[in-house]
Amino acid sequence: MDAENTDRLIAGAIAALPYRKPSAGFGAKVMTAVAAAEAPRSWQENLVTAAGLTVTVWMAGIVFVSAKLIYGNLGEIATLIIRPGGIMRALDLAVAHAALGVAKLASAASFAAELLSAAAPGLPAWYETAAAALLCAAAIAALSGGRASAHKAGIR
Numbered sequence: 001m002d003a004e005n006t007d008r009l010i011a012g013a014i015a016a017l018p019y020r021k022p023s024a025g026f027g028a029k030v031m032t033a034v035a036a037a038e039a040p041r042s043w044q045e046n047l048v049t050a051a052g053l054t055v056t057v058w059m060a061g062i063v064f065v066s067a068k069l070i071y072g073n074l075g076e077i078a079t080l081i082i083r084p085g086g087i088m089r090a091l092d093l094a095v096a097h098a099a100l101g102v103a104k105l106a107s108a109a110s111f112a113a114e115l116l117s118a119a120a121p122g123l124p125a126w127y128e129t130a131a132a133a134l135l136c137a138a139a140i141a142a143l144s145g146g147r148a149s150a151h152k153a154g155i156r
Contacts, residue, residue, distance in 0.1 A: 070077065080086040116131055 080090055112131075112135055116128060
């Protein structure tokens with residue numbers, strides 16, 4: 001068999017296949033399905049979804065971490081809830097401590113500003129920046145409770 005005869009046989013076999021025409025309205029159904037397909041989401045919708053997922057994950061982490069704290073102090077929490085006015089007293093105490101902390105911080109910042117302005121009236125601005133950096137380092141050291149860093153403790 002030569003190539004021409006083979007091509008003729010293949011064309012005849014293809015012509016003998018039973019083709020079916022699509023039913024009436026097939027094109028309209030396809031176009032309706034294409035029109036009903038979901039449009040791609042905009043970047044704003046993706047951003048809102050990502051933000052919602054991030055908040056959910058953080059809340060799950062907070063619940064997971066606080067569960068041990070709540071379970072460990074369940075007796076004190078139950079006593080606080082059962083006692084009349086206990087929650088409000090605890091809230092008032094927390095607010096008073098926060099207000100006192102803010103007042104102390106504002107007073108310390110004001111004192112530091114007055115001290116710097118009195119001690120260095122004609123010094124360049126970079127001295128003030130260095131003094132502010134030292135004050136920040138002192139505040140961080142005070143708030144850390146004097147704990148040794150991992151490097152100083154020999155942890156690697």
